[in-house]
Amino acid sequence: MRVLPQELMWKARAGKGYIDYFKQIGTEFVIGQILNLIGTSSKKNLITLTKLFEKIAGSEGSVRHARRMRWLFETDHPHLSWWQKIINELDPNCRNKFLVNFFVHGYYADNQRKRAKFHEKNGFYPPTVLLSSITQKCNFNCTGCWAHNYVVKEDLSFDEWKKVFDEARDEMGVHIMPVVGGEPFIRKDFLDLVELYPDCIFMVFTNGSMLTDETIARIKKLGNVAPMFSLGGWTEATDKIRGEGTFQMVMEKMDKLKKEGIFFGVSLTATKENAEEVVSDEYMKMLSDKGSLWTWVFHYVPVGENPDATLMPTAEQRETIKQAVYNARNTLPMMTVDFWGDGPEMMGCIAGGRQYIHVNAKGDVEACTFVHLATHNVKTSTLTDALASPFMQAVRKGAPYDGNMLRPCMIVDRPWVLRGYYKKFKPYETHKGAADYLTRPEIMQEIDKYAESVAKVMDENWAKDYYMTLFPLPGEYYHDRKILCSSKVPVGGAHGGCEANGGCKCGKDLSAIEQISKDLINV
Amino acid sequence: MPRQINTENCIKCDVCIPACPVDAITKNNDIIQINPNDCVDCETCWRICQEKCIDGGPDKYLELRTEH
Numbered sequence: 001m002r003v004l005p006q007e008l009m010w011k012a013r014a015g016k017g018y019i020d021y022f023k024q025i026g027t028e029f030v031i032g033q034i035l036n037l038i039g040t041s042s043k044k045n046l047i048t049l050t051k052l053f054e055k056i057a058g059s060e061g062s063v064r065h066a067r068r069m070r071w072l073f074e075t076d077h078p079h080l081s082w083w084q085k086i087i088n089e090l091d092p093n094c095r096n097k098f099l100v101n102f103f104v105h106g107y108y109a110d111n112q113r114k115r116a117k118f119h120e121k122n123g124f125y126p127p128t129v130l131l132s133s134i135t136q137k138c139n140f141n142c143t144g145c146w147a148h149n150y151v152v153k154e155d156l157s158f159d160e161w162k163k164v165f166d167e168a169r170d171e172m173g174v175h176i177m178p179v180v181g182g183e184p185f186i187r188k189d190f191l192d193l194v195e196l197y198p199d200c201i202f203m204v205f206t207n208g209s210m211l212t213d214e215t216i217a218r219i220k221k222l223g224n225v226a227p228m229f230s231l232g233g234w235t236e237a238t239d240k241i242r243g244e245g246t247f248q249m250v251m252e253k254m255d256k257l258k259k260e261g262i263f264f265g266v267s268l269t270a271t272k273e274n275a276e277e278v279v280s281d282e283y284m285k286m287l288s289d290k291g292s293l294w295t296w297v298f299h300y301v302p303v304g305e306n307p308d309a310t311l312m313p314t315a316e317q318r319e320t321i322k323q324a325v326y327n328a329r330n331t332l333p334m335m336t337v338d339f340w341g342d343g344p345e346m347m348g349c350i351a352g353g354r355q356y357i358h359v360n361a362k363g364d365v366e367a368c369t370f371v372h373l374a375t376h377n378v379k380t381s382t383l384t385d386a387l388a389s390p391f392m393q394a395v396r397k398g399a400p401y402d403g404n405m406l407r408p409c410m411i412v413d414r415p416w417v418l419r420g421y422y423k424k425f426k427p428y429e430t431h432k433g434a435a436d437y438l439t440r441p442e443i444m445q446e447i448d449k450y451a452e453s454v455a456k457v458m459d460e461n462w463a464k465d466y467y468m469t470l471f472p473l474p475g476e477y478y479h480d481r482k483i484l485c486s487s488k489v490p491v492g493g494a495h496g497g498c499e500a501n502g503g504c505k506c507g508k509d510l511s512a513i514e515q516i517s518k519d520l521i522n523v
Numbered sequence: 524m525p526r527q528i529n530t531e532n533c534i535k536c537d538v539c540i541p542a543c544p545v546d547a548i549t550k551n552n553d554i555i556q557i558n559p560n561d562c563v564d565c566e567t568c569w570r571i572c573q574e575k576c577i578d579g580g581p582d583k584y585l586e587l588r589t590e591h
């Protein structure tokens with residue numbers, strides 16, 4: 001199987017003594033300096049950078065990641081253009097903060113040591129990502145959003161959030177902190193909080209309306225904030241879901257951020273109504289041209305009180321989204337991620353602390369942004385206690401269920417699993433109606449029907465190996481959305497769509513590439 | 524629909540017992556059983572059983588699930 005088990009991924013790299021430790025810290029520093037000095041956007045320099053990454057890698061998973069990047073760079077994959085775009089077009093402070101905080105702190109270096117320590121002490125690995133709903137207040141009221149379901153008298157205080165972030169960073173080695181809500185920028189002390197964590201990257205999911213010139217100037221100075229704009233299609237579709245004039249407003253904010261050189265992205269929510277639109281080639285190209293460096297494709301999940309289960313993208317639409325995202329990621333200089341279709345990369349469901357955990361505005365520790373059930377609150381316990389609860393343990397232990405990671409979700413793809421956990425562990429609902437999708441027969445019936453239709457499509461794809469991980473593995477090339485990856489070199493050079501991207505030229509010395517591929521796989 | 528173990532093929536390697544997220548698998552008198560009241564049908568045991576003696580997997584999907 002192409003997908004490796006989770007344990008292998010996090011296994012600490014052998015032979016890391018104290019000297020190695022100092023070497024590692026030194027190299028982290030050096031990487032920051034190199035990024036500062038260079039104009040290191042040339043292919044050669046970036047390949048050198050991946051070698052340096054391999055040196056500081058603290059786990060076997062990160063060694064593999066560094067080699068994979070090197071392979072992509074060697075063969076002119078659009079991922080190379082993504083790095084070049086970041087290095088050439090971003091403000092130096094934002095660029096360094098993103099690259100160092102996300103890659104070096106987030107996945108490579110010293111945090112792997114903290115993770116191993118945490119594992120030794122608690123018997124399980126901590127998540128790599130902490131999602132926090134910093135506030136539940138929002139000036140928008142979008143279709144499909146649950147923010148207004150919560151009755152929050154008071155969001156967690158500044159000090160309470162500080163306690164959560166401190167624990168996550170210092171004990172678990174979490175440096176990647178997506179922030180959702182509500183609208184995070186509504187909270188006045190939010191950026192003061194961010195300022196305390198210069199070694200973490202905050203990906204802030206925002207409607208864009210609160211990004212004033214002042215806020216943008218502050219973000220540029222901080223460097224560790226990456227706004228992610230929520231969109232739902234072209235003008236008409238976005239405005240219908242999110243309110244009149246939203247699309248135009250977001251476009252203007254994107255132009256401003258691009259001009260300032262701030263790292264930003266887009267978060268799309270695909271529903272049955274807009275799925276084809278949001279993943280169309282034209283739309284993806286537009287986002288990339290506008291300067292989006294990261295595009296998330298989320299799917300509508302029928303959460304909240306009395307949700308509309310018929311709005312979920314159908315099984316066929318999910319397949320379309322999956323292929324479109326693969327294609328965009330492998331042809332455009334934009335990191336594009338499909339929340340469900342990329343199950344194989346994440347080795348199945350990431351909830352419950354397997355890769356991420358969600359703390360809501362009241363402090364309840366929820367297994368997933370879409371599972372509003374909790375057993376602990378950070379006001380009265382620690383994140384570690386919450387992660388050690390039998391409910392979270394079960395969520396982590398069960399995935400990836402029967403092994404088919406194209407149906408990773410315990411809410412909509414395997415609803416009986418979450419219903420079983422709910423019955424057995426009795427977590428509390430974090431707002432009224434939070435368990436509606438697990439208990440109300442008419443919604444359950446709709447979700448069951450959906451799960452069955454998804455299984456028909458995705459079980460066949462899984463059996464035929466019709467899926468890929470984020471990028472081609474060493475020795476493989478991306479062709480197109482029908483073939484996906486293979487070890488055959490595509491006609492006209494390396495990697496399907498990168499010619500359009502200004503990347504590859506034909507006639508390269510393939511024997512050298514073959515040798516590199518062998519080295520990367522065998523070392 | 525809870526899973527069942529085909530006791531004839533079971534080699535009693537016990538790997539499924541600690542793997543179950545809801546502790547529904549027990550060993551009594553040298554026979555491994557799945558407690559139908561606890562089973563949440565996640566198919567983890569099916570995935571890790573080397574002898575393939577547990578119901579489940581894609582082929583079983585419709586047969587088992589239509590009863591839902």
